[in-house]
Amino acid sequence: MKMKDERLIVKVAKLYYLEGWTQSQISKKVGLSRPIISKMIKEANENNIVEIYIKDETAHTVDLERILENEYGLNEVFVLAASDGNSELVRRNLGQVAATYLSKRLDDVNKIGISWGKSIHTLIEELRNxxxxxxxxxxxxxxxxxxxxHYHSNHLTFQLAEKLNTSSSYLYAPAIADTVELKNQLCETEDISKVLNEGRNVDIAVVGIGVPTKMNTMAELGYLSEQDILxxxxxxxxxxxxxxxxxxDGIEIDHPVNQRRIGLNLEDIKKIPEVIAIAEGVHKSGSLQVALKARYINTLFIDANTAEKLINSD
Structure with a gap:
């Protein structure tokens, strides 16, 4: 390996493993394509530039998992140790574990439903082809x-289908329509009603949890105004x-944003056999706790700090 190449691989490995950068972010930083970045990370492992080991905090996280499973009647809980406040690294670690879990489920399912947001984007990015x-x-x-x-559901659906070399449908509609009338008109069209019905009949749904603040993905994507949040x-x-x-109480509120939403509602989601949620950050603990009590979720990926917050808030 040339010295120049090795130095670049070391730089890429440091950004990926120590700084918590995604492959997409590194690609933009160094001006190389994502497949090349992926290859460099692989070479870093193969040439022992990087040595991966698991810090054994199993006893603590397994206890948290067991408590949450019993408390909320969950099928599976995966608790990951926190990473010194680096939310990007925590999110990627959760995405890696969720991707591994989903890969193991793929032979047993035929239909997967995808919501939107950063956590789901990370899961799909970490999923192997x-x-x-x-x-x-x-x-x-x-x-x-x-x-x-890249956070929108149609884009994420396309990405996942591409990773699995399989087929997909698309909802050619915004998440939130401008008016209730427009929402109703769109939902009555054959194409959109068909895809919504497909969503209601998936075997696994992958969703995120949000809170009504400026940090909400909908706000970042421009669907929520400051007035909406208020x-x-x-x-x-x-x-x-x-x-x-x-x-x-886990009940959908009467609000214009809900009335204009184009997508599955809470009762639709509750009927799906397995609903996987990925939640990172203690600021989501209140929202997550309500969703768990309402039995909207049965498989959970969460960081240790948020898990402890959930348990201690009871």
Whole structure:
């Protein structure tokens, strides 16, 4: 290996493993394509530039997993140790573990539903390419927009289908329509109603958990204004799942954002056999706790700090 090449590989490995950068971020930083970055990370492992080991904090995290499983009747819980406040690294670690879990489930399912957001984007980015053409991928919410397109459900659906070398459907509609009338008109069209019905019949749904603040993915994508965030709080919203805003009892609130949403509602999601949620950050603990109590989720990936917050808040 040439010294110049080795130095670049070391730089890429440091950004990836120590700084928590994604392959996409590194690609932009060094001006190389993502496949080349992926190859460099692989070479770093093969040439012993990087030595991966697992710090054994199993006893603590297994205890947290067991408590959460018993407390909320969950099928599976995966708790990962925190990483010194580096939320990007925590999110990627959760995405890696969730991707490994999902890979093991693929032979047993035929239909996967995808919501939207950073956590799901990370999971799909970490998923390895494989041949699973018996699976069909469907978005669970509309996915059109101009900002942060890589977080939208249609883009994520396409990415997942590409990783699995399989088929997919798309919701050619925004997540939030401009008016209730437009939402109703769109949902009555054959194409959109068909995809929504596909979503209701998936075997596995992958969703994120949000809170009604400026940190919400919908706000970042331009779907929520400051006024929306203010009125959601006034209406009693504590969080959202698949952009369904709910109150402290897990009931969907009466709010214009909910009324204009194009996607599966909470009752639709509750009927899906397995709902996988990825949640990072203690700021989501209140929203997550309500969603768990309402039994909207049965497989959970979470960081240790948020797990402890959930347990100690009871």
């Amino acid at each position: 494989q041949e699973k053409n018996h699976i069909h991928v469907t978005p669970l919410i509309g996915g059109m927009g101009q900002r942060y397109v 009125t959601l709080g006034d209406s009693g919203s504590i969080g959202d799942l698949n952009s369904n805003f709910f109150d402290i």
